[in-house]
Amino acid sequence: xxxxxxxxxxxxxxxxxxxxxxxxxxxxxxxxxxxxxxxxxxxxxxxxxxxxxxxxxxxxxxxxxxxxxxxxxxxxxxxxxxxxxxxxxxxxxxxxxxxxxxxxxxxxxxxxxxxxxxxxxxxxxxxxxxxxxxxxxxxxxxxxxxxxx
Numbered sequence: 001x002x003x004x005x006x007x008x009x010x011x012x013x014x015x016x017x018x019x020x021x022x023x024x025x026x027x028x029x030x031x032x033x034x035x036x037x038x039x040x041x042x043x044x045x046x047x048x049x050x051x052x053x054x055x056x057x058x059x060x061x062x063x064x065x066x067x068x069x070x071x072x073x074x075x076x077x078x079x080x081x082x083x084x085x086x087x088x089x090x091x092x093x094x095x096x097x098x099x100x101x102x103x104x105x106x107x108x109x110x111x112x113x114x115x116x117x118x119x120x121x122x123x124x125x126x127x128x129x130x131x132x133x134x135x136x137x138x139x140x141x142x143x144x145x146x147x148x149x
Contacts, residue, residue, distance in 0.1 A: 018064055023049050025097070027057050028087075031067065032094050032129065033114075037080045038072070046109075066090065070140060082140055083133050091130045 007013055019025050030036040030045055042054055049057075058081060061067045066087040072078040083090075099118045102110035117125045 018060075018066070021057075023047075023053055024057050024061065025094070027054065027061065028066070028090055028094060029098070031081060031083060032091055032133065033098065037082065038078060039081075042081075061087075073143060082137060085137070088130060088133055088137070091133065092126050095126050095129065 006017055019028065026045065026047055026049070027042055030042050034045075036042050036045075039051075039054065039058070042058070043049065043051055058067065058069070062069060064086075065084055067081050068084050069079045069081050072080045095118065098110065098114070099122075102108045102115050102118075
């Protein structure tokens with residue numbers, strides 16, 4: 001997954017090179033749908049990602065502008081990860097991928113609330129997830145005194 005030399009300028013290729021490995025979408029899932037923000041929270045996921053791979057994926061996502069890291073105001077030794085404005089654009093497709101998996105995997109671990117909300121109010125559900133992350137991003141910008149463009 002070389003972030004500097006794409007194989008082509010195809011938009012599908014761009015996406016595949018960004019998160020087409022077995023771990024990157026799971027890291028984004030944890031951030032978007034499970035509310036994880038700390039390295040230790042990501043490392044504790046059911047899939048048991050190795051810490052060296054997790055570190056690499058977080059760096060790659062930051063390099064591509066999908067996430068950013070900030071010092072935890074409650075514990076200056078720790079880092080918090082947050083979607084950027086660019087990362088917010090991944091919320092709808094991530095929810096669509098999760099819904100696909102929940103629908104077609106007979107042994108899905110998707111919570112019933114997820115599938116019910118998606119089936120009954122897809123647009124509202126996506127909007128709520130987006131709004132929650134947008135508000136979190138604004139709160140961080142306000143706390144840091146820095147507005148991202």
